[in-house]
Amino acid sequence: GAGVSQTPSNKVTEKGKYVELRCDPISGHTALYWYRQSLGQGPEFLIYFQGTGAADDSGLPNDRFFAVRPEGSVSTLKIQRTERGDSAVYLCASSLTGRTNYGYTFGSGTRLTVV
């Protein structure tokens, strides 16, 4: 597609529920990234995929967070047993390769609110 697409744009869930956030990267981009942006803060790295594999998951805060990219294109970020502190905008980005200056493009994000 023309840009990075993230769905849903907004998600409200109850504490303790499970959520899935979807990212559809730019066609042909092999690298995909998830970031979390809390209110008034800069984006914080969560995980990086090169193709189907998670090349760097050092930013995932705990084992309630998991992400997959089974066919090397669309990725899903999964959060189990959501907590109020998980409320944030979750951003996805993709790039041609794993290099930061090769068409690194962010989506508009999913705003997650845990009530």
Next chain:
Amino acid sequence: QQQVKQSPQSLIVQKGGISIINCAYENTAFDYFPWYQQFPGKGPALLIAIRPDVSEKKEGRFTISFNKSAKQFSLHIMDSQPGDSATYFCAASMYRGNTGKLIFGQGTTLQVKP
């Protein structure tokens, strides 16, 4: 060591003025320094970027100044316009590391008054 510190947190400039945002880093392995612009409800968009082998890069009204010895870099917006009102983030990455992981500053909210 992985942090990028950004200042000021907010900035108000008159139309036509110069906006200056500063960032500092500790990790000398960083070798790619982009600036991103973010409007409400949108993702960050790349504005301009610099590698440490040059001290300055200019694109239109936007200039990055880079001081490798001080481990500091700054964004200058000349002739600031109301349409520049947005949040600006500096970031750093290890280009040679081939991971694409960006470390962001805390952001600066810029308001340009007409």
